[in-house]
Amino acid sequence: MSKKYNTSRRNFLISSLTTGGAIVASDVARATQNDDPAITQLQPWASELGDGVDASPYGRPSNFEDHVIRRNVPWLTADPTSSVNFTPLHALDGTITPNGLCFERHHGGVAIVNPKKYRLMINGLVNQNTVFNLEDLMRFPRTNRLYFLECAANSGMEWRGAQLNGCQFTHGMIHNVLYTGIKLKDILTEVGVKSSAKWILAEGADSSAMTRSIPIEKALNDCLIAFKMNGESLRPEQGYPVRLVVPGWEGNMWIKWIRRIEVGDKPWHHREETSKYTDLFKDGNARRFTWEMDAKSVITNPSPQSPVLHGPGPMVLTGVAWSGRGKISRVDISIDGGINWKEARISGPAGSKSMHRFYYEFDWDGKQLLLQSRAQDDTGYVQPTKDQLRSIRGENSIYHNNGIQTWAIDRNGTTENVEVS
Amino acid sequence: MSKKYNTSRRNFLISSLTTGGAIVASDVARATQNDDPAITQLQPWASELGDGVDASPYGRPSNFEDHVIRRNVPWLTADPTSSVNFTPLHALDGTITPNGLCFERHHGGVAIVNPKKYRLMINGLVNQNTVFNLEDLMRFPRTNRLYFLECAANSGMEWRGAQLNGCQFTHGMIHNVLYTGIKLKDILTEVGVKSSAKWILAEGADSSAMTRSIPIEKALNDCLIAFKMNGESLRPEQGYPVRLVVPGWEGNMWIKWIRRIEVGDKPWHHREETSKYTDLFKDGNARRFTWEMDAKSVITNPSPQSPVLHGPGPMVLTGVAWSGRGKISRVDISIDGGINWKEARISGPAGSKSMHRFYYEFDWDGKQLLLQSRAQDDTGYVQPTKDQLRSIRGENSIYHNNGIQTWAIDRNGTTENVEVS
Numbered sequence: 001m002s003k004k005y006n007t008s009r010r011n012f013l014i015s016s017l018t019t020g021g022a023i024v025a026s027d028v029a030r031a032t033q034n035d036d037p038a039i040t041q042l043q044p045w046a047s048e049l050g051d052g053v054d055a056s057p058y059g060r061p062s063n064f065e066d067h068v069i070r071r072n073v074p075w076l077t078a079d080p081t082s083s084v085n086f087t088p089l090h091a092l093d094g095t096i097t098p099n100g101l102c103f104e105r106h107h108g109g110v111a112i113v114n115p116k117k118y119r120l121m122i123n124g125l126v127n128q129n130t131v132f133n134l135e136d137l138m139r140f141p142r143t144n145r146l147y148f149l150e151c152a153a154n155s156g157m158e159w160r161g162a163q164l165n166g167c168q169f170t171h172g173m174i175h176n177v178l179y180t181g182i183k184l185k186d187i188l189t190e191v192g193v194k195s196s197a198k199w200i201l202a203e204g205a206d207s208s209a210m211t212r213s214i215p216i217e218k219a220l221n222d223c224l225i226a227f228k229m230n231g232e233s234l235r236p237e238q239g240y241p242v243r244l245v246v247p248g249w250e251g252n253m254w255i256k257w258i259r260r261i262e263v264g265d266k267p268w269h270h271r272e273e274t275s276k277y278t279d280l281f282k283d284g285n286a287r288r289f290t291w292e293m294d295a296k297s298v299i300t301n302p303s304p305q306s307p308v309l310h311g312p313g314p315m316v317l318t319g320v321a322w323s324g325r326g327k328i329s330r331v332d333i334s335i336d337g338g339i340n341w342k343e344a345r346i347s348g349p350a351g352s353k354s355m356h357r358f359y360y361e362f363d364w365d366g367k368q369l370l371l372q373s374r375a376q377d378d379t380g381y382v383q384p385t386k387d388q389l390r391s392i393r394g395e396n397s398i399y400h401n402n403g404i405q406t407w408a409i410d411r412n413g414t415t416e417n418v419e420v421s
Numbered sequence: 422m423s424k425k426y427n428t429s430r431r432n433f434l435i436s437s438l439t440t441g442g443a444i445v446a447s448d449v450a451r452a453t454q455n456d457d458p459a460i461t462q463l464q465p466w467a468s469e470l471g472d473g474v475d476a477s478p479y480g481r482p483s484n485f486e487d488h489v490i491r492r493n494v495p496w497l498t499a500d501p502t503s504s505v506n507f508t509p510l511h512a513l514d515g516t517i518t519p520n521g522l523c524f525e526r527h528h529g530g531v532a533i534v535n536p537k538k539y540r541l542m543i544n545g546l547v548n549q550n551t552v553f554n555l556e557d558l559m560r561f562p563r564t565n566r567l568y569f570l571e572c573a574a575n576s577g578m579e580w581r582g583a584q585l586n587g588c589q590f591t592h593g594m595i596h597n598v599l600y601t602g603i604k605l606k607d608i609l610t611e612v613g614v615k616s617s618a619k620w621i622l623a624e625g626a627d628s629s630a631m632t633r634s635i636p637i638e639k640a641l642n643d644c645l646i647a648f649k650m651n652g653e654s655l656r657p658e659q660g661y662p663v664r665l666v667v668p669g670w671e672g673n674m675w676i677k678w679i680r681r682i683e684v685g686d687k688p689w690h691h692r693e694e695t696s697k698y699t700d701l702f703k704d705g706n707a708r709r710f711t712w713e714m715d716a717k718s719v720i721t722n723p724s725p726q727s728p729v730l731h732g733p734g735p736m737v738l739t740g741v742a743w744s745g746r747g748k749i750s751r752v753d754i755s756i757d758g759g760i761n762w763k764e765a766r767i768s769g770p771a772g773s774k775s776m777h778r779f780y781y782e783f784d785w786d787g788k789q790l791l792l793q794s795r796a797q798d799d800t801g802y803v804q805p806t807k808d809q810l811r812s813i814r815g816e817n818s819i820y821h822n823n824g825i826q827t828w829a830i831d832r833n834g835t836t837e838n839v840e841v842s
Contacts, residue, residue, distance in 0.1 A: 031551045032540065033552065034552050036552055038539075047628065056521075058481075061654065062654060064661075069478035093563065094599050094601040096652040098519075099482075102480070109471025119460040130455070139731065139734070141766075141780065144769025144778060180769075207466070207470050230515070230651065231515045231517040232522065236483045237480060259460075314561075347565045361562050
C-alpha cells in the first residue's frame, strides 16, 4: 500500500516534472458537453414532488454521501473498549468539522451521563470546596472560541515510514470546533484559589476516570468548561454534557465528562501522563509533559482517498494547517517533493490554536507529482521534515509526529502515501 | 398563549422593577449542595464500560437532547408539500447553526439530486453557453464565508400582534452557516458576460423550479456557488449538491439545487418575485424587490421555550443579531420594556452578513421583567419597534418584519411573547 522513495527515484520524478512542456490553462477541461442529456432532458427530481414534509426533525446527510464517515483501523487498538476512529478529512472543506464526523477516542467507552445528575466538584487548595450542577454553570458568563483538538498520537503510525494510505488515517485524529463555554478562570475565581496553588487535576466521569495534571497558569489563561460544540450540546462521545477545553494542547488533556477539578501544588503523575503520553527517546529516556501541539499541516485533496479524477489542466489543491502555539502565518506547497515551494492561500474563519484552511491552484501538466505542505506559525516555527524529527527523537515514540507529509500522484491521478528522503 | 400588554399594565410592571430592592450578587445561588448523592456516590457511567466501540460512523446528538429539533406550525402551510420548519434557536448557542437543525423551507419538497447527474447551465447574454458538472466546478478557486440565511417571512405571523410562543417559531426561519464554494463572478467571467447584461435569473432543479431575478452587480459582488456547509456537503434540504448563496438577501433567492443561470438585461418577474415575496402596503400597492434583510435581533434565552428555571441572582441573557447590510456594531438590552437600555457583549466568530451572538449578564431581583434586544449595524441603522414598522407598512404584508421582540418574565420564571405599546 505504501512505499519509500529513494533519492534516485525521487530525482527521476523531479526531472520529469521540471523538464515538462509549458503549463497552459485549459478552460475547456472545466466544462462538460452542452448536449449532455443530464441537462437537456428533464430529470426525475424536477418532474415529481420531492421528499419530505417537514420529514426530518433532525437532518441527516444525503445518502449519496454515505461514504463520508468516521473510520477505524481494526488492527490499531486490540482492546475493543479502547476505541478510536478518524475524521474523514479528505471529504471535508472549510474550517469547521461537523459534529457527526469529529474523530472519537475513548479509554472506557462513551459514558452516557444524565445531565440532571451531572455534577462538577472543585476541591483541594481552594477557599471553598464547591459542587456545581449544570444549571449553576449556565449562570456564569459564556464565551465562544474556535479551537482544534488533536490527539498526541495523530500520525503516530508514520514515525517508521509511510504506513496508512489516506489522510483520514494519517492525520484524522483532529477536529476543529466552535465551543461555547465558561472560562475555567471564572470558576476557580468563584471558589477562591489559594496562593500555594500550582497545578490542577482534571478528572473525567467515565469508567476510565481519565485524569491529567495541568499547570495553574494554563488553567487560568485560556481553558474553558464547554457545553456546546458548533452551536448544539456536546455529542456523547465528546463529553456530553461538559468537557474541558485546553486550547493548543494534546487532546487527551481535554477531559470529557469532567466531574472534578482538584487544585494542588504539584503534578499527580497519573498513568496517562507517565506510561502513556510521554515521548520515548532513542536512549530509553522519555520526555514528559509535551503538551503543546507543534505546527503541522496536511494536503487533504488530492490524497489517497481522494485521487485526481480529472485530467491535466486546472487543479485545486487544498488542506489544513494548525499550531498549538498560535495562528498559522503561512503555508507553502511543493509539487516536486520539497525542492521548490510556493505560498498557499489561507481562507475562512480561523484564529489562534484553530485549524486553518489553505488552497493552492495550479495547472497540472499531467506528469507525476510529489505533493507536500509546510506550515509556519506566528512564533516563526516551521513544520519539520520527518527525517529532521527522527534525527532528534528516534522512532520509539508514537506521539507528536508533526513531520511533513508527502503524497505521490501518478499520471492517471492515483495518489499514494510515500516518503522522500 | 400570548397577550398584548397595554400601557397601564406595562407601567405596573416597570414600577415593580425600578422600585425593587438593591441588586445583590448571589454566589450561593450558583452552587449546589456538597453532600449531593450525585457527586458523593458512584454513578453508573463511572462504574461500567461505556457504549460504543467505534459505534457511530456518523454521530448523533445525545438522547437527552431529543427535544432539540426542528419543529413546524401545523396550521401555517395548508399544502403538505409546501413545507416549512423552524430552527430551535432557544436550544442553541454560539454562532454556528448545526446542519441537522437548519430550518427547512421548500416549495416542491426536497429534491433528491444524483450528484453524478448534476449539471449547471449558464446561458443568455454570455459569450459561450456552458454546462458544468460537479467535477468542473471543483476546479475553480474556492472560498469560505460565514453567512446568515433568513426567510423573508421570518416573524411574519407577528405583524398583527404577539402570536407564537417561542423564538423557534417567531424567529426560527434563520440559520448561520460556514459555506465553501466558488465565486459566481469566477463562473460568469469564465463564460464571458456581454456588456448588455444587467440581471441574472437563477433557477432550481426541484419540481417547483424556484426562480428569482438578481441584479448583475450583486451576482458579481459576493454571490457564491456553494457545495459545502459547515465543512461537509450540503444537506439535501439545503440544495445538495449545489446551492446559490446571496449574502444578506432574503432566503428565497438562495436557489437550492441550482441548475441554470440565465444572463439578461431586465428582471423576469416570475411568480416568486411578484405575487409572492413583495410587500403589500395599506393602500393596496406592493413594494417589490425588497431583497436586503434589515438589522434584527432576538433574545433566545430566556424565551418561552426556555424559561428561567433558577431563582433570583445571576442571570445570563443571550441572543442573536444580524444585518443584511453588514456587521452588527452593537446590541442593546432592555429589561424594562424599552425604557432603559444597556449594551450587550458580542462574542464569537462573526462577520459581515453573518449572525452575531450577544450576552448580557445581570443580577435578577426576582421581579417581573420585560426583555427586549435592539440591534444596530455598521451602516448606523437601528432595529425599529413593531409599531414604527406598522406606521409605515401597515399590517397586510407577512414579509420583512424586523421589529423588536418582547418577552415577559414573571416571578416564577415563566416567559411569554408579549407586546408593549
